[in-house]
Amino acid sequence: xxxxxxxxLPDLSPWRSSPDFRLLWVQGLVTYFAxxxxxxxxxxQIKDLTGSPLAVGAMGAVELVPLIVFGLxxxxxxxxxxxxxxxxxxxxxxxxxxxxxxxNAMLPEPMLWxxxxxxxxxxxxxxxxxxxxxxxxxxxxxxxxxTAAAALNALRWQVGAIAGPALAGVVVAxxxxxxxxxxxxxxxxxxxxxxxxxxxxPPAQGADKPSLRGIAEGARYAWSRPVLLGTxxxxxxxxxxxxxxxxxxxxxxxxxxxxxxxxxxxxxSVGSVVLSLTSGWTSRVRRHGLFVVFGAAGWGLAIFAxxxxxxxxxxxxCLAFAGAGDMLSGLGRSTIWNQTIPEELRxxxxxxxxxxxxxxxxxxxxxxxxxxGWTGTRPAIWSGGLVCVVxxxxxxxxxxxxxxxxxxxxxxxQRRRAxxxxxxxxxxxxxPKDAGEAAGEEPAARR
Numbered sequence: 479x480x481x482x483x484x485x486x487l488p489d490l491s492p493w494r495s496s497p498d499f500r501l502l503w504v505q506g507l508v509t510y511f512a513x514x515x516x517x518x519x520x521x522x523q524i525k526d527l528t529g530s531p532l533a534v535g536a537m538g539a540v541e542l543v544p545l546i547v548f549g550l551x552x553x554x555x556x557x558x559x560x561x562x563x564x565x566x567x568x569x570x571x572x573x574x575x576x577x578x579x580x581x582n583a584m585l586p587e588p589m590l591w592x593x594x595x596x597x598x599x600x601x602x603x604x605x606x607x608x609x610x611x612x613x614x615x616x617x618x619x620x621x622x623x624x625t626a627a628a629a630l631n632a633l634r635w636q637v638g639a640i641a642g643p644a645l646a647g648v649v650v651a652x653x654x655x656x657x658x659x660x661x662x663x664x665x666x667x668x669x670x671x672x673x674x675x676x677x678x679x680p681p682a683q684g685a686d687k688p689s690l691r692g693i694a695e696g697a698r699y700a701w702s703r704p705v706l707l708g709t710x711x712x713x714x715x716x717x718x719x720x721x722x723x724x725x726x727x728x729x730x731x732x733x734x735x736x737x738x739x740x741x742x743x744x745x746x747s748v749g750s751v752v753l754s755l756t757s758g759w760t761s762r763v764r765r766h767g768l769f770v771v772f773g774a775a776g777w778g779l780a781i782f783a784x785x786x787x788x789x790x791x792x793x794x795x796c797l798a799f800a801g802a803g804d805m806l807s808g809l810g811r812s813t814i815w816n817q818t819i820p821e822e823l824r825x826x827x828x829x830x831x832x833x834x835x836x837x838x839x840x841x842x843x844x845x846x847x848x849x850x851g852w853t854g855t856r857p858a859i860w861s862g863g864l865v866c867v868v869x870x871x872x873x874x875x876x877x878x879x880x881x882x883x884x885x886x887x888x889x890x891x892q893r894r895r896a897x898x899x900x901x902x903x904x905x906x907x908x909x910p911k912d913a914g915e916a917a918g919e920e921p922a923a924r925r
Contacts, residue, residue: 488626488629488630488633488754488755488757488758489623489625489626489629489630489757489758489760489761490626490630491620491623491626491761492619492620492623492626492627492630493630495619495620495623496618496619496620497677498614498618498676498677499615499618499619499627501672501673501675501676502611502614502615502618502676503630503631503634504672505669505672505673506611506631506634506635506638507634507637507638508665508668508669508672509569509665509666509669510634510635510637510638510639510642511638511641511642511645511665512576512661512662512663512664512665512666512669513572513638513642513662513665514638514639514642514643514645514646515642515645515646515649515658515659515661515662515665516576516579516600516658516659516662517643517646518643518646518647518650518658519579519646519649519650519655519658519659519662520537520579520593520596520597521537522650522655523583523588523593523655524537524590524593527588527590527593528590533590536594537594537597540594540597540598540601541597541598541600541601542601542837542840544598544599544601544602544605545601545602545604545605545832545836546605546833546837547602547605548601548602548603548604548605548606549605549606549608549609549829549832549833549836550605550693550829550830550833551605551606551688551693551829552564552605552606552607552608552609552610552825552829552832553609553613553693553696553825553826553827553828553829553830553832554688554689554692554693554696554825554826554829555606555609555610555688555825556609556610556613556824556825556826556828556829557613557681557682557686557688557692557822557823557824557825557826558681558686558687558688558692558825559681560678560679560680560681561610561611561613561614561679561681561825562614562673562676562677562678562679564606564607564610565607565610565611565614565673565676566670566673566674566676568603568604568606568607568610569607569666569669569670569673570666570670571599571603572600572603572604572666573662573663573666573667573669573670575596575599575600575603576659576662576663576666577659577663578592578596579592579593579596579655579659579662580656580659580660580663583654583655583656583659584656588655605832608828608832609825609826609828609829609831609832610825610828612815612824612828612831612832613824613825613827613828614679615627615631615816616815616816616817616819616821616824616894616898617679617821617824617898618677618679619816620898621817621894621895621898621899622761623761624812624813624816624817625760625761625763625766625809625812625813626757626760626761627816628808628809628812628813628816629754629757629760629761629809630754631812632750632754632805632808632809633751633754633755633757636747636750636751636754637751639747640744640747640748640751646658649661682821682822692826693826693829695823695826696823696826696827696829696830697826697830699823699826699827700827700830703818703890704877704879704880705767705814705818705877705879705880705883705888705890706814706815706818706819706827707877707880708767708770708873708874708877708879708880709770709810709811709814709815709834709880710830710831710834711873711877712770712771712774712807712869712870712873712874712880713770713774713807713811713834713835713838714834714837714838715774715866715869715870715873716774716777716778716804716807716838716866716869716870717835717838717839717841717842718838718841718842718845719778719842719845719862719863719865719866719869720777720778720781720782720800720842720862720863720865720866721838721839721842721843721845721846721862722781722784722785722842722846722858722859722862723743723839723843723846724843724846724847725846725847725850725855725858725859726739726742726743727739728850728855729742729785729793729855729856729859730742730790731855732854732855732856733788733789733790733793735790738790738793738794741794742793742794742797745794745795745797745798745800745801746797746798746800746801746804747801748798748801749797749798749799749800749801749802749803749805750801750802750804750805752798752802753801753802753805753806754805757809760809764884764885764886765882765883765884765885766809766810766813766814766817766883766885767810767814767879767880767881767882767883768810768881769806769807769809769810769811769813770807770810770811770814770880771807771870771874771880771881772803772806772807773803773804773805773806773807773808773809773810774803774804774807774866774870775803775866775867775870775871776799776800776802776803776806776807777800777803777804777807777866778803778863778864778865778866778867778869778870779803779863779867780796780797780799780800780803780863781796781797781800781859781860781862781863781866782859782860782862782863782864782866782867783796783799783860783863784796784797784800784859784860784863785856785857785858785859785860785861785862785863786856786860788856811831811835813885814883815827815828815831817885817888817890817891817894817895818888818890818891818894819890819894820890820893820894820897821894821897821898842862845862846858846859846862849861849862
């Protein structure tokens with residue numbers, strides 16, 4: 479019985495084998511709770527100051543461009559500087575932005591414009607930081623534990639996504655915006671202390687300075703790899719056609735169940751948590767491209783059913799299944815990225831990844847809202863889910879290398895595994911040659 483249970487429960491190997499992974503996991507959990515305090519308090523403060531839904535929605539507009547620009551630049555920067563310093567600097571910067579919010583909230587008459595400036599600044603710092611965080615994971619976690627690490631990181635995020643907003647809502651309601659911002663500052667202070675204990679993560683030897691040419695080089699690499707293209711394209715299609723969160727308030731009205739709105743937003747996270755808590759089996763799978771395809775298709779099918787059913791409880795169950803499908807697809811994408819992308823390009827490709835999973839939901843909300851205004855809420859949801867399933871099928875047929883991806887036989891995965899092993903041996907003093915030569919690559923002088 480114990481062995482069967484351990485085969486299903488999350489694989490804790492990365493936690494046991496990597497002190498840096500443990501530090502980042504705890505640091506990330508603290509940061510999520512701190513961030514959610516501000517994420518809930520900031521739009522509520524804009525609402526209290528203006529009473530305008532448009533003013534609250536404008537936050538998305540000021541956040542999108544900094545995320546795109548600094549996400550791409552952050553990817554190039556992560557390949558050129560110490561990633562630990564990037565993470566440390568951006569965490570400190572986020573704490574300073576929270577301090578601005580606190581000072582503004584304590585004014586007799588808080589001002590509106592600093593809230594938008596801080597929202598744009600947070601988006602820019604998040605864009606800078608995320609590639610460094612994502613690209614660091616493949617360095618600190620052994621190659622065969624990357625799927626387990628992705629599952630544990632997802633579980634951390636889900637705990638924060640469920641508990642963080644709930645706690646933040648209580649704090650804002652009973653203690654006010656300033657208290658929430660004060661807790662945010664304290665959280666980032668703890669995060670900075672934890673980041674100081676991380677091992678240095680210097681760039682690869684001979685790394686180029688950040689430049690548009692370097693960003694273009696990363697984009698060309700991604701374009702030349704059908705497996706990577708498949709992960710980006712399928713995720714973009716899934717979010718563009720089947721991300722209905724923005725019209726959940728209207729769906730609750732259509733179902734005559736206004737009380738269910740909060741449950742609709744939480745259902746997807748619940749499904750993701752269930753899959754994360756039973757993810758032990760995923761560490762023994764090598765065909766991670768199938769995770770991406772089946773997970774995204776399951777997401778679309780569940781969204782289709784959520785728009786089709788008229789019983790609110792069935793809708794909630796479907797949304798939970800959608801969250802589980804999205805989680806499975808995310809595990810596949812994260813594992814493939816970390817298993818195949820070479821160390822010297824990891825930051826730039828992580829910048830592209832930031833765009834692939836952030837732009838899709840933004841465009842998906844626009845599509846869902848526009849479609850709902852034309853066809854009605856439920857048709858906008860089920861039709862988007864149906865188009866998602868069809869799109870995933872077409873992309874899988876167009877990019878068969880994604881479907882047949884095998885971590886043991888894929889050339890890029892083998893090269894990356896050898897590269898990581900050579901780096902580990904060099905760190906232990908037992909490898910005289912560089913990681914590129916050990917991976918079967920020609921030295922730079924012969925290229």
